[in-house]
Amino acid sequence: MKDAKALGIIQNAVSDKIFPQIAHADSAKMAWELLYAEYHGGEHVRSVKLQNLICEFEYTRMRDNESLSDYLTRLNELINQMKTFGEVLSNERQVQKVLISLSKKYDPICLVIENTKTLETVEFQEVIAILKSQEQRLEMHSVDTVEKAFASFTVNSKGQNKNASKSGSSKS
Structure with missing residues (x-):
């Protein structure tokens, strides 16, 4: 019973x-x-796994169609796996990695962060907060632009555009 528990x-x-x-x-x-064999194993096995994770970390980039949250989750999983095998990345290295690996649409905010913050002292979570607020801003501006474009038009019961009839045009 205890073993099953x-x-x-x-x-x-x-x-x-x-x-x-x-x-x-x-x-x-x-x-x-x-679990012990998989995650502790021999020193050689751990070393090989760690080298693979470091390589994957170095080449990880945000995909163009990937959300910031998804990318950060993927990156944090990789960092946590590296910690499991004994590799601890400095805060500065994590900040640098995020700033250089984001997609092109984040370039302006990355430049602002690099030029206004000292990468050695800025906290990783502060950078993440700045990036997430930028993502919210980008999403706010891209929310259904077609809907916004036609928001000023209203149609009366005859199917005519009220704004068009005021200006003398009969097009609907």
Whole structure:
């Protein structure tokens, strides 16, 4: 009974990505050993995995059709995986990575941040907050422009544009 409870706790504690690795475990000990082998393993295995994560971190870029939140989530998952293998990135390195890897539409705000903040001292969360406010601003300006364009037009019961009849035009 205790083993089943411990196995349940381990299974609930791991993320959805890791769960399939231990789903077939019959005991808590077996699940623990599988996790230990995967994430602790030998020094050589850990080193290779860390090198792969560092490489992936270096080449990670925001896709043009990707939202800022999705990109930051993806980047944070990568940073957390690197921490798991012993690589701790400085705040400055994380800030630099975000600023150089965003899509082109964020270039103006990145330039402002780089020119007004000291990258060595600015907090990562402060940069994220600035970028998210910029994203909200961009979304505010792109909200259904067609709807805004026709917002000033009203149509009467005869199907005529009231604004057009005031100006002497009969087009609707």
